[in-house]
Amino acid sequence: MAVETTLIQLNSRRLFSFLYRYGIYVVLGIMIIFFSTTNPNFLTLKNAMIILQQAAPLGIAAIGMTFVLVVAGIDISVGQNMYLSAILVGIAMEAMKPSGFLGTFWSYAIIYSIALLVGGAVGALNGLVISRFKFVPFIASLATMGIARGVGLISSNSKVYYVEKLSPISNGGIGGIPFVVIILIVLAILFQYVLRRTPFGRHLMAIGNDPIAAQKVGINVAGLIFFAYLICGVLAGLAGTLSAGQVGNVAVFFADGNEFLVISAAVLGGTSLFGGKGSVLPGALIGIILVTTIVNGMTMMNASPYAYKIVRGGIIFVAVMVDSLNYKGELR
């Protein structure tokens, strides 16, 4: 029973597959054009740098989220993870202030190590509970989110911590390029490499595609899933600290809701919620740039602050809708 495809059908199929792969660039292009018409200052090099600088911390977190999504998982504790890391960093900085230790190279080394360790601890908790005890990822990360927040609030007594001393790295740059952007690009290249060109990355993709077959061919499914969450946690911790330096302080609502920005960025970048498909570079990067561009553009046109959430919601909806169109599983 041969099926004849008419010219129109062939062309529309080609159009769809083009849109599917490159749609995000098209959208980014449209957004840039749109925003530059509303404000002449939008399309400047300076603004581009601002966008990149704003995007960088969350972009780093999006890289980690990509790994989790590739194994068909999710981590909604990322926001509170950022908060916890930033708060503990802030507390450490407070402790260092009196002795004048703060500001030395070693103090920074310790601070950033704390950020990575704390993030890693949260990620490890997620990984353990999900890979070893087989929890449903979003419930597990929901619980971790609460725990992280709780620990953060207790440690800080809900006080605000001032972290301007982080500014040199978070806000500084070299040759006009912000440090955070450099860090982002380096990490993006590194992790894209890991995903695409190492056995670890290839095995993650296999797990996301068919965990049972992966088990059969001898892949350490539980172990690798743990690692994916660990990576996500560590990068979130780093992102939290860098972001805190940009804001200047860590208040109780710091990083609130960031997890959804991070997930949107990853999904927009072509990583599927259902696993087996992911991209750090250009994927997650473009995703976070798009999201940040929209936010930046809206600020430039003095959009009412409420529009942000609406637009972000719309973005994530469309991104996942496109992702879901291929999904043939049950309705849950």
Place this chain on the structure above:
Amino acid sequence: METTMTRSGSFGWIRGFALNNSILLLLVVMFAASALFVPNFLSPFNMKNLLLQSVDIMIISVGVTFVLLNGGIDFSCVAVLALGSVFGAYIMAKSPIAHTPYAIPAGILAMVSIGLLVGAVNGFSVVILKMPSFIATLATMMVGSGVAVWFTSIVSDKASIIGIPERFFALGGTRGHTLVPIIIALALVLLAHWLLSATLFGRRVFAIGTNPKASFISGMPVKRTVFLLLLVSGLCAGVQSVIATARNQAGIPSLGDRVFIDIVAAIIIGGTSVFGGSGGVIKTVYGVLFISLLNNDVNMLGIEWYVISLIKGLLVLIAAFIDVFSKRVDLIRR
């Protein structure tokens, strides 16, 4: 309705009861402990507070339970709270028909309708667009709360919408009308329980949540049922927003920002499985009472409120662990 025999043997009955109703036991123990250790716990003032606090999340939690019974989740419930609240408040306080006899009924109608609308959008996304419920409702939540805040900014110069006719506040239990919200919540809980345990719809919900494929082959309308579940959840959130607005005496766009984890914790700790197919309204009621008790204790004991986040997170973890543990499939014998 939901008791199943999970153990055999002479004491299996007791163990089965304990497992199925452990939350009730926990609740009783917690209550007793509170009575003993928390000063002024049993005072009428505190009891009243406790009840009203449970009502604050009771209806909405019951609604979200429906969605969880199918293995899904509804993030947008809290956005409905906010959205309903501001729209309703607007109608009753600032719209052309404000302060007319129509204002309050219209406001209530609007709030409930918003719940239905959001529920319908969610239903459409999940059933027709085949999006996973947690993303679909997430998106709706973001859009919804954004709209709520934006709307407030254009109709009011403050962070909330005030000026609602006082008669409306009765629904929130002010000044001698304490029982009103409690009765409303009770009525709704009973209605929801009846729906799940006694009607055809309820049976379908449990069957589909347990095994959608088998239910489909048995002729059940799977798509329609899943859609209705999301609708019910939205509706309950809408009703809750009526009570919440009355309690707060204003339309507040940030309503619900902090309660989502309470809702989910209540449902899961209450015993409804995140995998779908088991659980129920009564269990959620116990869960809500438990969470409210927890909140109340923390308040009364003067513990800083943020300790609670940690505790709730841990409790959810434990409850989810028990959920997974009890669902372990027997190893296939070699």
Place this chain on the structure above:
Amino acid sequence: MPSDTILALRQIAKSFFGAEVLHGIDLEVVRGEVLGLVGENGAGKSTLMNILGGVWLRDRGTMELNGRPFEPANPKDAQAAGIAFIHQELSLFSNLTVAENIFIDELPTGPFWSVQYASMRSRAQEYIDTFGVQTTPGTKIASVPMGVRQTVEVTKALIKKAQIIIFDEPTTSLSQKEKENLFRIIDHLHREGGITVIYISHILEDVFSLCERIAVLRDGALVGVEQTARLTKPQVIKMMVGRDLEQIYPHGEKKIGDVVYQARGIAQGKAVQGVSMELRSGEVVGLFGLMGAGRTELVRCLFGVDKMDAGEVIFHGRKMKSISPKSCIRNGIAFVTEDRRQEGLLMSKPVKDNLVTVILDRLTQLLGMVSRSKESQESEKAIRELNIKVYDKNRQEVKSLSGGNQQKVVIGKWIMRNPSMFILDEPTRGVDVGAKHEIYVIINDMARHGATVLFVSSEMEELMGVCDRIMVIHRGKIVANFTKGEYDQERIMGFALGGEGS
């Protein structure tokens, strides 16, 4: 042991749930030969191979590989020893490339853990060239057709230095060309590579053309192993089915009425290729076919569980406009699926809940409330009439019942609806002898009350015992129709195997 025996199985026996499925198998496999393994469904072929492949542990008996004791505790052990088992479900990842799949558990790495794509590609290309695999190393499996995927799986086995490769029904989803390619590969394997091949298949022509020797299993015992040259197809068929009809089937007076169910031109993909049938009231019609013949696909289409590409159904004189489980149920058709655990039962729910699943709307009264008393009554009735062994229908979860009782629950839930037509797909699978008999009685009763029964099974004996008529399906088409009195095991099997009479 002669030095050219690579594998010796002695007295291998295995039981499941107390029933012995393999009774002391003795088999010697010659090094480098292509050995065919044939038998009906349930004869024990898969069980035996699974034991060899380390998936299951044998209860009794010994195995020797290359003269040394061979006791794989898991599939990895077997693989390490050189046994490769190509199952029907391939372990390939559609989002990775051919080369990546081939080397998935030993991706070659270089500096900084980087996968050496270039060398992997060229190694993969070597294999591709050697075996004429119709693809390139860089193609994603998702874009690779089924037949080629299989050869990729074979290539994986070869990398593991397999000494024995077992193929389990490899050609069910292959085109003619793909099949020829596979045979060429097998030929190359055993000629050039000296690899021993065990080939399991229903397609006797293939077995005859590929294999040097053929081993026939029947009811868990090895009936014979012989050189292919000394065997004819009819002989093999006789060895596969030749048995005395032991079971006693219910008899009873019944009348067969007019045609009530007509299906015309049912087609779906490659599995169902234009099937038509006419069924009468009071008739029990069997549908016999081997694995891959398209039986289950056909009946799933008839009930609307899967969508059919073409075809129409006329029931009681009226054409069914939309075919879905709901519309079929409304018209009075019932469907007992092949897999009761996944699709027939709500395993974690009590017996009562399962029994009333299909009649819930009938038990509903005022305000949408389900009548508890009626629910209890009806389910009690079903339990009594079907003799379902359960001690608390309200609380006992159906997963704690025996296979036979579980199946009775499934049948019971449909009977409650009083349908005029039943489609039963392997209703006695995984059911003990006693319950099997009870189910035959139930089927007979259904027919005596005027219902139409379409009984799909791969067990010829039960069809012969219960049915008024047996249709044979092969490769998606009905190739034969036998009425009671004409039943002949070998002829039926002949049609099922090869589409032509023996």
